[in-house]
Amino acid sequence: MVYVSKTEQMDMALQAPAGIIIATKQAYRDSPKLGPSQALFLTPSISAAMAILNPYFDSKIERWPQQISPQAFIHPTAKIAAGVRVGAFTSIGENVKIEANAIIGPNCVIEKNARVGSSTILHSLIHIGSDCEVGSNCEIHPHCTIGSDGFGYATDQQNINHKIPQLGKVVIEDNVEIGGNCSIDRAALTETRIGSGSKLDNLVHIAHNCVIGKNALITAGFAMAGSSKIGDNFKCGGGVRIADHIEICDNVTLAGNSGATKDITEPGAYMGFPTQPWKDGLRTLASLQNIPEMRKELLEIRKKLDLNKS
Numbered sequence: 001m002v003y004v005s006k007t008e009q010m011d012m013a014l015q016a017p018a019g020i021i022i023a024t025k026q027a028y029r030d031s032p033k034l035g036p037s038q039a040l041f042l043t044p045s046i047s048a049a050m051a052i053l054n055p056y057f058d059s060k061i062e063r064w065p066q067q068i069s070p071q072a073f074i075h076p077t078a079k080i081a082a083g084v085r086v087g088a089f090t091s092i093g094e095n096v097k098i099e100a101n102a103i104i105g106p107n108c109v110i111e112k113n114a115r116v117g118s119s120t121i122l123h124s125l126i127h128i129g130s131d132c133e134v135g136s137n138c139e140i141h142p143h144c145t146i147g148s149d150g151f152g153y154a155t156d157q158q159n160i161n162h163k164i165p166q167l168g169k170v171v172i173e174d175n176v177e178i179g180g181n182c183s184i185d186r187a188a189l190t191e192t193r194i195g196s197g198s199k200l201d202n203l204v205h206i207a208h209n210c211v212i213g214k215n216a217l218i219t220a221g222f223a224m225a226g227s228s229k230i231g232d233n234f235k236c237g238g239g240v241r242i243a244d245h246i247e248i249c250d251n252v253t254l255a256g257n258s259g260a261t262k263d264i265t266e267p268g269a270y271m272g273f274p275t276q277p278w279k280d281g282l283r284t285l286a287s288l289q290n291i292p293e294m295r296k297e298l299l300e301i302r303k304k305l306d307l308n309k310s
Contacts, residue, residue: 003046022049064103087124117174129186135174143181146170150185150208150226164188166208
C-alpha cells in the first residue's frame with residue numbers, strides 16, 4: 001500500500017507495482033491504467049487517510065509486556081484496573097488510580113493520589129506528580145514531567161529568594177498527546193489544565209496556573225509563562241513564547257518565533273514580537289529589510305536640509 005500525492009509518484013506506484021494506491025485527485029488527473037491486481041482509492045487529504053489507515057499497522061503496543069512486571073513497585077493502596085500493563089522498575093505510589101487498559105512503561109514514577117485514565121500510554125521515564133490527573137486515551141512520550149513545582153519565589157530586601165510552595169496540581173484531559181522532554185508545572189493553589197484533544201510537540205514548557213483549551217496544536221520550543229490562558233483550537237509554529245498573565249481567545253494561530261506579550265481578543269493569525277495581525281506583521285517584516293537603505297536616505301536628506309548641526 002502506498003500514498004500518492006503527485007503525478008510522478010503515481011507512475012512509480014504503478015511500476016512497483018503497489019497493490020493498493022491511496023491518491024489525491026490531483027495525482028489521479030491523468031487517469032492511470034491500473035494492473036489487474038491493483039486497487040485505487042481517492043482521498044481529499046493524504047494526511048487524513050494516513051490518520052485513518054496507519055493505526056491498523058501500528059505495532060507500538062507490542063513494545064510493552066502484556067502484564068505487570070514483578071520488578072515494578074506498586075503500593076498496596078494503589079488501585080490497578082483490569083488490563084493494565086506496568087513496566088519494570090516503575091514506582092506507583094499510595095492511593096494512585098490506574099484505569100483499565102492503561103500502559104505504564106518502565107522506570108516511570110507516579111506519585112501518591114495521582115490518576116491515569118483508561119487506555120492511556122505512558123512511555124518510559126515519565127514522572128506524574130502527586131494529585132495530578134491524566135485523562136483517557138492520552139499518550140505521553142519519554143522524559144516528560146507532569147506536576148513539577150511551579151517557579152514561584154518571593155524576594156526580600158536582602159535579595160534572598162524564598163520559595164512559595166506549589167500546592168495545586170496538573171489536569172490533562174482526554175485524548176491529549178505530549179511529546180518527549182516536556183514539562184508541565186503544577187499550579188500554586190488550583191490547577192494547570194491542558195484541554196481535551198490537544199497535541200504538544202517535544203520540548204514544550206507550560207508554567208504554573210496556565211490553561212490551554214481544547215484541540216490545541218503546539219509545536220516544539222513553545223514556552224508559556226505562568227497564569228496565562230489560551231482558548232480552544234490554538235495553533236502555533238515552533239519557538240513561540242507566551243508572556244505571563246495574558247489571555248488568548250479561541251481560534252488563534254501564531255507564526256513561528258512569535259512572542260505574545262499582551263491579550264489577543266480577536267480570532268485570526270498573528271506573527272512577530274510583539275505579535276501583530278498577520279498582514280500588519282508582513283508589512284513590518286518587509287519594512288525591517290529596508291531599514292539600512294532608509295537610514296542612508298534619511299542621512300542624505302538631513303545633510304541637504306542642513307539639519308545635522310542641530
